[in-house]
Amino acid sequence: MKKPKIVVVGSINIDLVVKSYKFPLPGETVIGNAMQTFPGGKGANQAVAASRLGADVQMVGCVGDDVFGEDLIGNLKTNRVGTDFVRKIKDKSSGIAMIIVSENGQNSIVLAPGANMMVNKELVEKAENVIKNSDALIVQFEIPLDVVFYTIDMAKTFKKKIFLNPAPAQKIPDAILKKVDYIIPNETEATIITGIQVKDLNTAQRAASNLINRGSKSVILTLGENGCLLVSEKEMIHLSAFSINVVDTTSAGDAFVSAFAVGILRNFTEKRAAEYANIAGALASTKLGAQSSLPTRKDIEMFLKNI
Numbered sequence: 001m002k003k004p005k006i007v008v009v010g011s012i013n014i015d016l017v018v019k020s021y022k023f024p025l026p027g028e029t030v031i032g033n034a035m036q037t038f039p040g041g042k043g044a045n046q047a048v049a050a051s052r053l054g055a056d057v058q059m060v061g062c063v064g065d066d067v068f069g070e071d072l073i074g075n076l077k078t079n080r081v082g083t084d085f086v087r088k089i090k091d092k093s094s095g096i097a098m099i100i101v102s103e104n105g106q107n108s109i110v111l112a113p114g115a116n117m118m119v120n121k122e123l124v125e126k127a128e129n130v131i132k133n134s135d136a137l138i139v140q141f142e143i144p145l146d147v148v149f150y151t152i153d154m155a156k157t158f159k160k161k162i163f164l165n166p167a168p169a170q171k172i173p174d175a176i177l178k179k180v181d182y183i184i185p186n187e188t189e190a191t192i193i194t195g196i197q198v199k200d201l202n203t204a205q206r207a208a209s210n211l212i213n214r215g216s217k218s219v220i221l222t223l224g225e226n227g228c229l230l231v232s233e234k235e236m237i238h239l240s241a242f243s244i245n246v247v248d249t250t251s252a253g254d255a256f257v258s259a260f261a262v263g264i265l266r267n268f269t270e271k272r273a274a275e276y277a278n279i280a281g282a283l284a285s286t287k288l289g290a291q292s293s294l295p296t297r298k299d300i301e302m303f304l305k306n307i
């Protein structure tokens, strides 16, 4: 079977993770477990996730010339992600995400973007040929927004499928929504982007319809333990989540985005791709850490055999 070719333009971070029995309140100090480090960053997570699911992936991004930069590039290589367009930026630190994971596996993240903010149009232009020769582009919002929009414009010119994970949330011009094939926000992001507070299925449907009315072709709204909502002009399908033992939901959304993209590029129907993505997201929640928890194609096949 031909491997789907995907280019990910986005962030590469080192995640500093502490598991804590609760999130601290403002002014409060909480004693957590030992700090652990994991390779992360929404862009790199999505690149590694797609590669583990059998895609041929190229990463476009930046790391710092600090102790983490070389390891982060090495980790992408270990996961068979192409790094020809990953730059190490002099006198910059790598992106660092401070992550608290609560007892029930929810996370809270503060990101110091560092070198991620050095991803620019020139770097994307250098990657023009790989974008031209790919099947799809996956982007998020942890690099400068104008660069994300520039990359979307370029991929659209080459008629590539475009998957946008608008995280962390930013306002998106309708002209960009119209160019994207699949927009995949979570509840918080959908709330910020549409101004509609997503708190249940009904409000999720309203937020997704808002995006469709503004020009989105397909919206896949991830709803955590409530599964996901797939909405296009023609249909609205709600898929329930799988019941799993949640350890850490960090990168569940990233696993979802890439599994959905890989499914679509393998000619799955949108519903089947969303089901596949739902499993990938669930499996990524069963282990601590971002890339350490991303499932392989085999993991998903095993899961499907056992349900």
Ligand code: RIB
Pocket: 011, 013, 014, 015, 039, 040, 041, 042, 045, 097, 109, 111, 142, 250, 251, 253, 254, 290
């Ligand atoms: O989506 C999870 C990711 O968000 C983490 O790996 C962290 O680096 C932040 O970018």
